[in-house]
Amino acid sequence: MKYSIKLALSMVVLSLIFACSKSDDTDYFALDENLEVSIPANFPEMHYDISKNPPTKNGFELGKKLFYDGKLSSNGFISCGFCHEQRFAFTHHGHQFSHGIDDLEGTRNAPAVQNMAFQSQFSWDGGTSHLDLFPIIPITNEVEMGETISNVLTKLQADSEYQRLFASAFEDGSVNNENFFKALSQFMVMMISSNSKYDKYVRNETGGEFSELEKEGLGVFETKCASCHKTDLFTDSAFRNNGLPPYPGINDLGRAAVSGSTADHYKFKVPSLRNVAVTAPYMHDGRFGSLASVLNFYNSGVQDSETLDPILKQNGRLGIALSATEQEALIAFLNTLTDSEYLNDKRFAEY
Amino acid sequence: MTTLKRFQYLILAAGLVLTSCSSDDDATQNLTGENNLRIEFDNSVNGDDLLLNSSTYTNSNGEVLTINRFNYIVSNFVLIDTEGNEYTYPKDDSYFVISEEAGLSEITLTNIPAGDYVAVRFGLGVDQEKYLQGAAGQGDFLQLAEETNMMWSWLAGYKFLNFEGTFTSPTVTEATSFQIHMGSHGSSLDNYKELTLELPTNALVSSTLSPIVHLAVDANQILDGNTKIVLSEKAVVMIDEVKSPQIATNAATMFRVDHVHNGENLEH
Numbered sequence: 001m002k003y004s005i006k007l008a009l010s011m012v013v014l015s016l017i018f019a020c021s022k023s024d025d026t027d028y029f030a031l032d033e034n035l036e037v038s039i040p041a042n043f044p045e046m047h048y049d050i051s052k053n054p055p056t057k058n059g060f061e062l063g064k065k066l067f068y069d070g071k072l073s074s075n076g077f078i079s080c081g082f083c084h085e086q087r088f089a090f091t092h093h094g095h096q097f098s099h100g101i102d103d104l105e106g107t108r109n110a111p112a113v114q115n116m117a118f119q120s121q122f123s124w125d126g127g128t129s130h131l132d133l134f135p136i137i138p139i140t141n142e143v144e145m146g147e148t149i150s151n152v153l154t155k156l157q158a159d160s161e162y163q164r165l166f167a168s169a170f171e172d173g174s175v176n177n178e179n180f181f182k183a184l185s186q187f188m189v190m191m192i193s194s195n196s197k198y199d200k201y202v203r204n205e206t207g208g209e210f211s212e213l214e215k216e217g218l219g220v221f222e223t224k225c226a227s228c229h230k231t232d233l234f235t236d237s238a239f240r241n242n243g244l245p246p247y248p249g250i251n252d253l254g255r256a257a258v259s260g261s262t263a264d265h266y267k268f269k270v271p272s273l274r275n276v277a278v279t280a281p282y283m284h285d286g287r288f289g290s291l292a293s294v295l296n297f298y299n300s301g302v303q304d305s306e307t308l309d310p311i312l313k314q315n316g317r318l319g320i321a322l323s324a325t326e327q328e329a330l331i332a333f334l335n336t337l338t339d340s341e342y343l344n345d346k347r348f349a350e351y
Numbered sequence: 352m353t354t355l356k357r358f359q360y361l362i363l364a365a366g367l368v369l370t371s372c373s374s375d376d377d378a379t380q381n382l383t384g385e386n387n388l389r390i391e392f393d394n395s396v397n398g399d400d401l402l403l404n405s406s407t408y409t410n411s412n413g414e415v416l417t418i419n420r421f422n423y424i425v426s427n428f429v430l431i432d433t434e435g436n437e438y439t440y441p442k443d444d445s446y447f448v449i450s451e452e453a454g455l456s457e458i459t460l461t462n463i464p465a466g467d468y469v470a471v472r473f474g475l476g477v478d479q480e481k482y483l484q485g486a487a488g489q490g491d492f493l494q495l496a497e498e499t500n501m502m503w504s505w506l507a508g509y510k511f512l513n514f515e516g517t518f519t520s521p522t523v524t525e526a527t528s529f530q531i532h533m534g535s536h537g538s539s540l541d542n543y544k545e546l547t548l549e550l551p552t553n554a555l556v557s558s559t560l561s562p563i564v565h566l567a568v569d570a571n572q573i574l575d576g577n578t579k580i581v582l583s584e585k586a587v588v589m590i591d592e593v594k595s596p597q598i599a600t601n602a603a604t605m606f607r608v609d610h611v612h613n614g615e616n617l618e619h
Contacts, residue, residue, distance in 0.1 A: 052487055121538070128507035129538040132485030136507040140497075150494045177493050181486035258506060259539035260590035 032058040032168060035186075037117075040194035042202050042232045048117035048131055048189055055186040058169035060347075063187025065165065066180070068350045071155050072135075073145035075101045080138065080184075081350050083110040087343050089193070089275035090114065096286035104143035107250050109286030111271060112279055114342065117189040120237050124268045124284045125258045131188060132181040149177055156180065193274050193342035194232075201336065202232065210336065217333025220326045227311055234273040234337070240309040241266040243302030243318065247285045254284070265307045277338045291334055295327045382465035384558025388430070390471070391457045391563060392449045393609065394421055397571040403451055410575040413520055414582050416529070420515040421570050422450040422499055423602070424476050427545070428460055431470040433553065438464055446477065446492045448499045449568075455499070465557040471564060472547040475603050476511030476534060479541055503534065506590075510534045511542060512602050514573055520583045529586040531573060533598045536590055544603035552611040559615055567609040576601030 035055040039046055066072065068081040083098045084090035090113035092098055098106040108124050116122075122134040138144045139152060156162040157175045167173035169183060198218075200208025210218065221229075230236040239255040246252070246266065255264035268284045282288040288297065302312050302319035312319055322330065342348075394401040396408045401421060408416045425447050428440040440460050447458045481488050496502045501510045514531040535542050554562040574580040578597040580588070588594045 052485065123505075125505075126537050126539075127505050130483055130485045130507075132487075133482075133489070133507045136502070137505060140502070140504040142504075148497055150497055153494070176491065177489060178486045181489075185486065255539075257590065258537040259592065260536050260595055261539065261592040264539075 032056045035060055035190060037189065037192075040192065040199065040232075042199060043115075043118060043194060044231050044233065046117050047120045048185070050117070050189060053132070053182045053185055053189075055189055056169060058165070059183050059186040060190055062162075062165045062169045063183035063185070064348070066184055067187055071159075072139055072147060072152050073101055074147040074151070077101070078145050080135070083138075083144075084113045086345075086348055086350070088278050089343060090191075091279045093278070093280070096281050098138075098144060100141070100144035101146040104146075106141070106143050107247075107252055108284050109281060112275060113188060114191055114193040114274055115233055115272065116191060118233050119235075121239075121269055125255045126239060126269055127258055132185050135181060135184050149180075153177060153180065187348075191342075191348055193339045195341040196274065196339040197336040198333075199232070199339070211332070213329050213332040214336055217329035217331070217336075220322075220330050221333050224320050224322065224326075225330075228270045228309075229273050235270045237269065239264060239267040239269055240311075241305065241307045242268075242298075243304070243308050243312050244283060244285075244287070244297070245301075245303045247287065250285065252285065263307060266305065267307060273334060274337050275339055275343065277335045278343065291331050292327070295322055295330060298322060299327070382467060382555060382557035382560070385462050385464050386556050386558060386561040388460045388463045388468075388554060388556055388561065389457055389563045390428075390460070391565045392425070392568050393456070393565060394449075394451050394568045394570060397569060397575075401451060401570055408571065410571055412575060412579050412581050412583075414518050414574070415520070416516055416518045416574075416582075417526070418451075418514070418516040418570065420452055420500070420513055422448060422452070422501055422510075422513040424448055424496070424501060424509060424511050425458070425473050426477060426481075427472075427474040429472040430460075430463065430466065430468045430554075431472065431547075432466045432468050436466075437472075438466065438468075442481070443488075443490060446481070448495055448501055450499050453499050463556045465560075466555075468550065468554040468556065468562075470547055470549045471554075471608075472545060474543055474545045475599070476543040477509045478543045479535065482508065482535070503532070503589075506534070506537060508534055508537065512573070512598070514570065518582045518586070522583050527582075527586055529582045530589065531580075531598060532589040533595050533602065536592075536595070540592065540596065542595055542599040544599050546603050546606060548606060548608050550608050550611050552613065554611050555613050560613060561615065563612040565609045565612065567607050568605050569607070570605065572605045573598060573602050576604050 033056060035057055037050055037055060068079050070077040070079045072079060078101050083092040085093060092110040096109060098108065098110045100106060111124065116131055120129060122128050122131060123137055127137050128134050136149060139147050139149065153175060162175055166175045166179055170179045197208055201210050228236055228240060253265050255267040256262065280289055282294050288294050298320045299322040300319060304313065304318055399406065399408065401418060404417065404419050410416065427442065427445050430438045449455055496509055500513055503510055510532045512531065512533040516529055517526040518529050519526055533542055550564065554564055556562060574582065578601060580594060580598060585594065588598065
């Protein structure tokens with residue numbers, strides 16, 4: 001009897017080993033499964049080709065671990081999550097500029113991480129048009145994570161936990177740059193924010209009842225803001241000069257740093273306005289502390305220049321005329337874009 | 352198989368080899384199997400050997416250069432035979448860094464089908480198609496590029512050419528650094544170039560023949576090609592809507608086939 005149990009057990013163990021070695025010669029690991037990626041009804045088409053990198057449970061978990069791991073930086077402390085905190089829609093709340101290794105400071109405000117799979121340009125100047133390759137920018141930026149991709153991989157390759165996680169997430173199981181970038185993308189592809197009060201309003205769902213003021217704000221938004229903050233992603237992914245006076249001492253040329261074109265001077269990617277109420281400070285350089293200041297700027301602070309967006313120079317007036325009541329209504333509307341479900345979603349949380 | 356039969360086959364095979372050697376006219380028909388084809392990139396400056404941090408080179412812009420770095424990416428190799436048939440080397444394996452400082456001066460294309468090749472076509476840089484494959488397309492090439500200073504950080508993209516050093520000119524008398532980094536400008540400007548080089552002697556590939564194509568690469572063309580790039584005007588050119596495409600076009604004319612070695616187990 002005892003013997004037969006032993007035999008049965010060893011057969012189970014054997015079959016497990018066999019099953020694993022058949023797939024890829026590694027130790028036992030959690031079975032993987034595909035994650036469902038559903039496109040919200042009010043969203044445009046997804047830009048990211050998920051057939052090339054379909055998110056799986058293990059790939060997503062690996063991507064999340066990488067997102068929160070300081071190993072990706074040269075001093076071991078600065079993770080992606082350091083500047084991209086969930087409760088502020090993955091921005092660096094209270095920090096005008098991104099902070100990196102050795103207390104170095106960048107020149108731009110950390111943008112929100114949300115609905116990345118729907119975007120076609122990444123970073124304020126569109127330094128890359130592929131989500132997979134975006135992490136190269138902060139990882140190798142000397143004032144952000146100050147590391148090289150080769151060094152990151154060397155560190156991960158030496159870590160038995162990562163060896164196991166890569167093996168569990170990818171068919172070839174290698175700790176290499178392809179799988180590293182794929183895992184990070186899988187995590188970011190899943191980060192969809194689509195359940196704000198506004199979303200429920202446009203989808204006629206419960207919890208989507210707008211007040212009169214919010215409705216009025218939506219009206220103002222549609223006539224005066226939506227030409228750039230398009231679709232329910234609230235961006236057209238274009239690069240535009242919105243007339244901010246150049247930041248003293250920085251003179252960030254924006255898109256021109258990527259295109260080399262003087263016609264692109266001071267143009268930055270139109271940011272999404274999702275969760276905008278929690279992502280202060282505002283603008284690419286984080287100069288404004290409140291939405292009220294942003295609206296004041298559009299009403300009366302827009303500065304003319306050769307590359308100022310023509311939309312902001314119509315009928316002989318700079319900027320966008322916004323009365324005090326319109327501003328009040330707009331702010332009420334912008335507050336409906338906060339998606340608490342996303343800000344508190346345990347799937348994306350560090351702890 | 353009896354020993355006798357084997358012997359007969361051997362005779363037959365030897366006969367075939369002998370015939371193929373003696374007949375030049377229909378060489379292609381007798382080339383079978385596959386083999387390596389190597390391409391050597393012999394860097395020079397206007398006919399002189401390119402020596403890093405040492406010689407000075409004077410160009411027709413009246414500028415005297417000392418070169419500290421000369422790296423570039425070559426890619427997407429295609430071999431063209433006498434019939435005009437093209438053999439495209441597998442794309443995933445078709446990206447190489449040539450680097451004077453890292454001693455990367457020769458590439459080996461493996462498993463090339465037997466043939467009588469008259470031309471080679473390749474790219475200078477990385478095409479958009481490859482870049483837009485995202486994680487899947489870059490492979491270990493990305494790390495090689497990073498380690499050889501061929502990656503841009505803020506652009507998350509490849510430098511196709513990295514040419515650096517110091518220069519003096521009639522107006523710039525103190526040795527001044529120059530940096531020419533050329534690549535595509537994100538999604539807004541594609542600087543990838545393809546070029547075709549005819550071979551002065553056909554390159555023969557078969558199970559026994561593994562040729563070496565010896566290219567002479569003239570770094571002088573970068574600044575002193577069709578469009579003159581004057582360092583005294585701008586010594587650091589990385590992303591420039593006007594000059595970067597001119598540099599790309601100039602750099603695509605750096606390559607010339609000096610000679611082809613045909614034979615077996617060649618050393619050169």
